[in-house]
Amino acid sequence: MKNKIRILRIIQTLNPAYGGPANAILDSSISLVKNGFKVDILTYDKKESSYLKSKKINIFNMGPGYTNYTFSINLFLWLLKNKKNYDLFIIHGIWHFSTLISRILIKKKYFVFLLFDYILFSN
Numbered sequence: 001m002k003n004k005i006r007i008l009r010i011i012q013t014l015n016p017a018y019g020g021p022a023n024a025i026l027d028s029s030i031s032l033v034k035n036g037f038k039v040d041i042l043t044y045d046k047k048e049s050s051y052l053k054s055k056k057i058n059i060f061n062m063g064p065g066y067t068n069y070t071f072s073i074n075l076f077l078w079l080l081k082n083k084k085n086y087d088l089f090i091i092h093g094i095w096h097f098s099t100l101i102s103r104i105l106i107k108k109k110y111f112v113f114l115l116f117d118y119i120l121f122s123n
Contacts, residue, residue, distance in 0.1 A: 004038040006085060010102070011092040012044050012070055014051040014059065025092060026052050033057060040086075042078065042098075044070050071097045079105055 009029060014022045029039045033056045044063035045051070052059060062075040079101060083089075089110035091102050102110045 004036055006038040006040075006087045007032065007090060008040050008042055008082075008086040008088075009090045009092065010042045010075075010079075010098045012096060012098075013063075014041065014043055014045060015049070016051060021092060022051065026057075029057050042075065044072055044075065044098075076101050076105075 009025060011021065011025055012018075014026065016022055025041065029041060032039050039056075040058040040060065041052075042060045042062065043049075045061040046063050047061045049061050049063075050059075060078060062072055062078055064072075075098065083105055087109070089102060089106050091099050091110055091112045093099065094112055099112060102112075
């Protein structure tokens with residue numbers, strides 16, 4: 001059996017109160033899992049937050065993030081420790097701490113998805 005491609009998605013929040021991006025990420029992640037991918041999600045939400053109950057998608061809440069750029073030492077340390085467990089990374093949003101640390105830690109295995117423009121960029 002072929003190994004599953006392991007994807008880590010990083011987003012500020014999965015709170016449905018913030019609108020469509022959270023729902024789109026959850027729905028597309030479930031679809032990716034159904035099509036044979038392994039998907040985990042890393043957020044700035046509070047540790048006790050639970051916006052999705054699924055046995056197939058792990059959600060790691062490292063929040064809260066601080067300042068308008070969502071600085072989080074917890075997210076940085078988690079990503080530093082766990083980046084080797086993933087084949088590629090999808091960063092949702094651009095003006096956040098996660099985009100900077102992805103560029104520093106992950107190098108060429110990440111994509112930045114700008115939800116407001118529906119454009120996919122990679123380095």
